[in-house]
Amino acid sequence: xxxxxxxxxxxxxxxxxxxxxxxxxxxxxxxxxxxxxxxxxxxxxxxxxxxxxxxxxxxxxxxxxxxxxxxxxxxxxxxxxxxxxxxxxxxxxxxxxxxxxxxxxxxxxxxxxxxxxxxxxxxxxxxxxxxxxxxxxxxxxxxxxxxxxxxxxxxxxxxxxxxxxxxxxxxxxxxxxxxxxxxxxxxxxxxxxxxxxxxxxxxxxxxxxxxxxxxxxxxxxxxxxxxxxxxxxxxxxxxxxxx
Ligand SMILES: NC(=O)c1ccc[n+]([C@@H]2O[C@H](COP(=O)([O-])OP(=O)(O)OC[C@H]3O[C@@H](n4cnc5c(N)ncnc54)[C@H](OP(=O)(O)O)[C@@H]3O)[C@@H](O)[C@H]2O)c1
Numbered sequence: 001x002x003x004x005x006x007x008x009x010x011x012x013x014x015x016x017x018x019x020x021x022x023x024x025x026x027x028x029x030x031x032x033x034x035x036x037x038x039x040x041x042x043x044x045x046x047x048x049x050x051x052x053x054x055x056x057x058x059x060x061x062x063x064x065x066x067x068x069x070x071x072x073x074x075x076x077x078x079x080x081x082x083x084x085x086x087x088x089x090x091x092x093x094x095x096x097x098x099x100x101x102x103x104x105x106x107x108x109x110x111x112x113x114x115x116x117x118x119x120x121x122x123x124x125x126x127x128x129x130x131x132x133x134x135x136x137x138x139x140x141x142x143x144x145x146x147x148x149x150x151x152x153x154x155x156x157x158x159x160x161x162x163x164x165x166x167x168x169x170x171x172x173x174x175x176x177x178x179x180x181x182x183x184x185x186x187x188x189x190x191x192x193x194x195x196x197x198x199x200x201x202x203x204x205x206x207x208x209x210x211x212x213x214x215x216x217x218x219x220x221x222x223x224x225x226x227x228x229x230x231x232x233x234x235x236x237x238x239x240x241x242x243x
Contacts, residue, residue, distance in 0.1 A: 009088030013186030109151030167231030182237030206238030
C-alpha cells in the first residue's frame with residue numbers, strides 16, 4: 001500500500017504552499033481543485049520539481065460524479081491515506097454590518113465550507129490506518145464571527161465543532177485538528193476591499209497579513225510533527241484576535 005497525502009484545493013494559495021512542505025516525505029501527493037485549469041497546470045509545473053509521485057485531480061465535493069471518480073482513483077491505486085488536509089473553500093465579500101441573513105447564501109457557504117469537508121472525510125476514512133491525521137482549514141472568522149459574511153463564519157465555526165466531535169469518535173486511530181488562519185495573502189483575499197485589508201493590518205499586533213507559508217508551517221507541524229495534538233483549533237493570526 002502506498003502512503004498518500006490529499007490536499008483539497010491544493011492547486012493555489014495555502015493548499016499549494018502546504019504541499020511543498022511534504023517535499024522530503026516519501027508520499028504520493030494528491031492535490032484537488034474545482035475548475036481552474038490554468039492554476040492546476042501551474043501547480044503541476046511546481047509540484048513535479050519536488051515530487052516523483054503526485055496526482056492533480058478535479059474534485060468538487062459538491063458534485064457526486066467527481067466524488068465517485070475520486071473514490072475509484074483511491075481504491076484502484078490501493079492508497080493508504082496518511083493525511084487529509086481539507087483546505088478547499090471559498091467565500092463572498094458582503095459587509096457583515098449589512099443584514100446578510102440570506103438563507104441561500106448561508107446554505108451555499110455551508111455547502112462549500114462545511115459539507116464538502118464532511119464528504120471528503122467520509123470518503124477517505126475507509127482508506128485510513130492508525131496514525132493518520134485530518135486537518136480542517138478553518139478561519140479566525142469561526143471564533144470572532146467577523147469576516148466576509150455570516151454564513152462563512154457559521155460554516156467555519158461548525159467545522160471546528162465537527163473537528164472536536166471527530167476527535168472523540170476517531171481516536172486513537174486518527175487525529176483531527178483545525179487550523180484557523182487570519183487574513184492571508186492569496187487569490188481569495190485579492191477580492192477583499194483594500195480598506196478592509198489595511199484595517200486588518202493595523203489591528204494585527206504583528207502589523208502584517210499572514211503569508212501562505214505561515215499557515216502551511218502550522219498545518220505541517222500539527223499534522224506531521226506534533227502527533228499528540230488532537231481536537232484543537234490552532235490560531236495563526238499574528239495576534240489579530242487579541243484586538
Ligand atoms: N486567504 C485567507 O485570508 C484565508 C483566511 C482564513 C481561512 N482561509 C481558508 O483557507 C483555505 C484556503 O484558502 P486560500 O486563500 O488558499 O484559497 P484560494 O487561493 O482561493 O485557493 C482555493 C483553492 O481551493 C479550490 N477550491 C475552491 N472551491 C472548491 C471546491 N468546491 N472543490 C474543490 N476545490 C475547490 C480552488 O480550486 P480552483 O483553482 O479550481 O478554483 C483552489 O485550488 C480556505 O478554506 C479558506 O476558507 C483563507
